[in-house]
Every structure is written in structure tokens, then in C-alpha cells.
Amino acid sequence: MNNAYSQWNNICTVPQGGVLSPLLFSIFINTLTAHLSANYHLYADDLQIYVQSTLDELPLAIQAMNDDLENIANWSKDFGLQINPAKSQVIIIGSPLFISRVKWAQLPGVYLDGVALALNKTVKNLGVFFDQTFSWGHHVKEISRKLYAASSTLRRLSNFLPIRTKTMLAQSLLLPILDYADSCSSDLNEELLDKIERLQNFCIRFIFGLRKYDHVS
Numbered sequence: 001m002n003n004a005y006s007q008w009n010n011i012c013t014v015p016q017g018g019v020l021s022p023l024l025f026s027i028f029i030n031t032l033t034a035h036l037s038a039n040y041h042l043y044a045d046d047l048q049i050y051v052q053s054t055l056d057e058l059p060l061a062i063q064a065m066n067d068d069l070e071n072i073a074n075w076s077k078d079f080g081l082q083i084n085p086a087k088s089q090v091i092i093i094g095s096p097l098f099i100s101r102v103k104w105a106q107l108p109g110v111y112l113d114g115v116a117l118a119l120n121k122t123v124k125n126l127g128v129f130f131d132q133t134f135s136w137g138h139h140v141k142e143i144s145r146k147l148y149a150a151s152s153t154l155r156r157l158s159n160f161l162p163i164r165t166k167t168m169l170a171q172s173l174l175l176p177i178l179d180y181a182d183s184c185s186s187d188l189n190e191e192l193l194d195k196i197e198r199l200q201n202f203c204i205r206f207i208f209g210l211r212k213y214d215h216v217s
């Protein structure tokens with residue numbers, strides 16, 4: 001500008017909203033995977049790593065994960081990125097028998113950038129809740145909580161709105177809560193499927209103004 005030139009600066013980011021930013025960020029973040037020995041999933045800036053193990057080799061698997069976490073921390077520092085261990089979650093998943101036989105007190109710790117990460121019984125993965133045995137019980141509980149929370153205001157208006165409007169509200173505000181990640185529903189047991197069905201019936205009762213014990217067929 002005005003025959004003056006700006007100085008060059010090295011940056012470790014991309015402009016938000018830039019046309020090339022998604023491509024450039026993908027090229028940048030994908031270099032991290034070369035430092036991992038574990039299986040992984042990358043979704044934008046969300047990274048998940050997985051280590052498979054038998055019960056006897058569980059301490060070795062945790063050590064392998066610690067090695068990968070150390071590589072992640074070093075890579076982040078080399079490229080000027082800051083990681084937040086407080087947002088990281090760790091879970092051991094297996095059959096009910098496997099989980100019952102884990103000697104939790106004897107397991108080594110899991111560390112990210114020098115911070116100990118607690119082993120959780122439930123973790124949130126892109127809006128889906130995983131528990132230690134993939135029972136989906138906590139996930140269905142969260143679906144129920146979200147749906148009833150979203151409907152709390154709508155229920156006060158149920159007697160004043162026409163069916164057409166209530167149908168639109170249910171389709172836009174309530175049913176997406178049930179539909180999100182509904183591929184998990186194929187693994188639900190009969191008890192959890194009944195809970196999902198009761199939530200669907202709740203939506204129907206809201207639309208048509210039915211009472212709690214009215215049939216919805």
C-alpha cells in the first residue's frame with residue numbers, strides 16, 4: 001500500500017470463512033496421523049484414537065495410547081497449536097464380562113500433555129453417548145431428556161395451536177432428536193426400544209392433543 005510492503009509472518013491457522021480454508025486445514029491436520037500407531041478417526045479438528053486389547057494386555061494398550069498422546073502433544077507444540085486435556089475423554093469398552101474383570105486400581109494412568117485423564121463410564125462422541133458395554137442406555141436417557149426439554153414450552157401451547165402447526169413444530173423440533181444417529185437403534189434391546197416408542201407416542205399425543213393413556217394407533 002502506497003509503495004510500502006508488509007512483513008511476512010508465519011502462521012499456523014487458516015482464515016475463518018475462507019474458500020480454501022477447509023481444504024488447507026484438512027491438509028494441515030492430516031499430517032498428525034503419520035505420528036499415530038493406533039487406529040483413529042478425524043472429523044475436522046476432532047481426533048479419536050482406538051487401541052484394541054485383550055484383558056491381560058490392557059496395561060500395554062494403555063501405554064501404547066500414552067505414546068500416541070505424547071506424539072499428539074509434541075506435534076501440537078511444534079505447529080503452534082494448543083490442546084485442551086480437559087476436553088479429552090477416555091473409556092474402556094468391552095463385553096459386560098470383560099468390564100467386570102478389569103482390575104481398575106492396577107491400570108496405569110492415561111496422560112495428555114502431562115495431565116492425567118480420568119477413565120469414564122460414559123463419553124459423548126459427536127452427540128452420541130457411549131457407555132462401557134455399548135448398551136445405549138445412557139444415550140436413550142439423554143434423548144428422552146432433550147425431547148422433554150424441547151417440548152416443555154410447546155405443551156403449554158398445545159391447546160391453542162392447530163394440528164398443522166403442531167405437526168410442523170414436532171417435525172422441526174422434536175423428531176430430529178429421535179432421528180439423530182438413529183442407526184444405533186438397531187442394537188437397542190426391547191426395554192430401550194419401548195422407551196423410544198413412548199417418545200414417539202408423546203410426539204403424536206402433542207400433535208393431536210391426546211391424553212396420557214389415550215391410544216395413538
